[in-house]
Amino acid sequence: MPTLKELLAQREALQDQLNVARQRQAEIVLAEIVAKMGEYKISLAELMGHNSQVKAVAAVAATPKYRDAESGATWSGRGRAPHWIADKNRDDFLVSA
Structure with a gap:
């Protein structure tokens, strides 16, 4: 049975792997979003301005x-x-x- 110290080291290593995987996935998704914005000719101003047009109650x-x-x-x-x-x-x- 692994010791507490070994388990904590494994957890830290897994957390590092999760962070790297999350960052890679975010980069892929961001590239897809930018591609779709170009495909549909959506500007950043249009994307950001959408929420400002919604009136707060x-x-x-x-x-x-x-x-x-x-x-x-x-x-x-x-x-x-x-x-x-x-x-x-x-x-x-x-x-x-």
Whole structure:
């Protein structure tokens, strides 16, 4: 059975091989992408500009649904529950409309 030191050396050697293989594969894929861009006459500006044309959707602040009477803290009901409402009946904290 190999020792820990031998196994760690093997792992390092394999990691080096993985890095080399990943780099070679990336170079091949990049060459294919450049070839396709030339074939379809796609400029780098077109490629990079595509994402800039997509408009970002602004996040809308949610209306508070729950309120802690003691601290006045509110929570919309989205995401992780705050400590003041966790493991408690949420109906007790509902904000009246």
